[in-house]
Amino acid sequence: MGVQPIIKVRDVAYPRLQVPDLDIMEAWLQDFGMARAERRDDRLFVRGSGTAPYVHVIHQGAPAFLGFALEAASRSDLDRIADSEGFSPITIIDAPGGGCRTATRDPLGLEVEVVFGIEAVAARGSLDPRPLNMGEQFQRIGATQRIKSGPSRIKRFGHLALNVRDPATTLAWYHARFGLLASDRVNVAPGMPVAIFTRCDRGTEPTDHHTMLFASDMASGGVSGLNHLSWEVCDIDDVHVGREHLAAKGRTHEWGIGRHLLGSQVFDYWRDPWGHIHEHWTDGDQFDASVAAGDHSIDIGAVSQWGPNMPATFGRTIAPKTA
Numbered sequence: 001m002g003v004q005p006i007i008k009v010r011d012v013a014y015p016r017l018q019v020p021d022l023d024i025m026e027a028w029l030q031d032f033g034m035a036r037a038e039r040r041d042d043r044l045f046v047r048g049s050g051t052a053p054y055v056h057v058i059h060q061g062a063p064a065f066l067g068f069a070l071e072a073a074s075r076s077d078l079d080r081i082a083d084s085e086g087f088s089p090i091t092i093i094d095a096p097g098g099g100c101r102t103a104t105r106d107p108l109g110l111e112v113e114v115v116f117g118i119e120a121v122a123a124r125g126s127l128d129p130r131p132l133n134m135g136e137q138f139q140r141i142g143a144t145q146r147i148k149s150g151p152s153r154i155k156r157f158g159h160l161a162l163n164v165r166d167p168a169t170t171l172a173w174y175h176a177r178f179g180l181l182a183s184d185r186v187n188v189a190p191g192m193p194v195a196i197f198t199r200c201d202r203g204t205e206p207t208d209h210h211t212m213l214f215a216s217d218m219a220s221g222g223v224s225g226l227n228h229l230s231w232e233v234c235d236i237d238d239v240h241v242g243r244e245h246l247a248a249k250g251r252t253h254e255w256g257i258g259r260h261l262l263g264s265q266v267f268d269y270w271r272d273p274w275g276h277i278h279e280h281w282t283d284g285d286q287f288d289a290s291v292a293a294g295d296h297s298i299d300i301g302a303v304s305q306w307g308p309n310m311p312a313t314f315g316r317t318i319a320p321k322t323a
């Protein structure tokens with residue numbers, strides 16, 4: 001891409017959803033692996049097990065995906081993007097951990113915040129992956145493997161996927177402002193991507209294969225907006241025990257467990273009570289900025305290397321029918 005971006009963001013920080021009942025959503029998020037950071041009359045901040053003071057913000061109101069936050073690499077980057085056309089003046093974030101923010105609207109009309117200086121908190125327990133004895137690599141000698149049942153240990157907010165009219169022009173918008181790079185494109189014809197997996201440009205420092213995924217809204221009946229939200233868990237056992245916990249609570253499963261092809265994550269997808277899709281994943285690919293974008297035909301076939309087939313409902317927010 002020839003355009004020099006205004007800044008290069010480091011990561012995503014949190015999404016913002018809006019739902020009519022914060023109590024019902026909080027109970028669901030606890031089953032998913034999150035804990036209350038702060039509750040106010042009109043909003044809820046929840047954290048995972050990691051060092052972010054919150055990884056999800058829930059507002060009270062009609063069901064909606066409001067937007068999300070990207071993390072600037074420095075205060076000077078925050079200043080630079082805030083001075084750019086279409087961005088709001090910098091304000092202090094009224095949320096746990098403080099920090100500063102600016103915001104704009106993306107081509108879909110979502111609020112895109114850029115944040116910096118949110119203070120980390122102590123992790124809730126260990127985030128270490130469990131030691132494994134596999135192949136010739138025995139990490140656990142003289143000790144047992146005992147998995148505590150319960151919700152997944154959520155390390156961080158990892159990525160989000162959006163359904164958009166045109167993935168290529170959407171990426172051009174995000175690249176010009178935030179430096180997002182294409183990791184893999186799935187093309188319906190040469191030069192016509194129907195999905196683009198994009199990552200942050202951290203130079204020589206590796207980062208997740210995808211931080212944002214832009215998918216053509218052809219697959220979602222022409223409806224743009226949220227495809228899914230995704231949190232990284234600590235290891236593969238967390239994907240499995242988290243699944244068992246959600247199932248035991250009678251939550252609505254969407255797709256998994258499987259291993260994706262592009263990005264390679266082991267994944268499991270669940271629907272919240274208003275039909276938004278939330279993902280648990282672990283063991284994704286790490287690319288630095290030198291890795292060239294891959295181009296794949298849509299005939300690449302499986303979106304996963306193993307696991308159940310993708311359901312036809314995947315990638316769309318489907319509100320449950322009310323009696």
Ligand SMILES: [Fe+2]
Nearest residue numbers: 161228230279
């Ligand atoms: Fe995902």
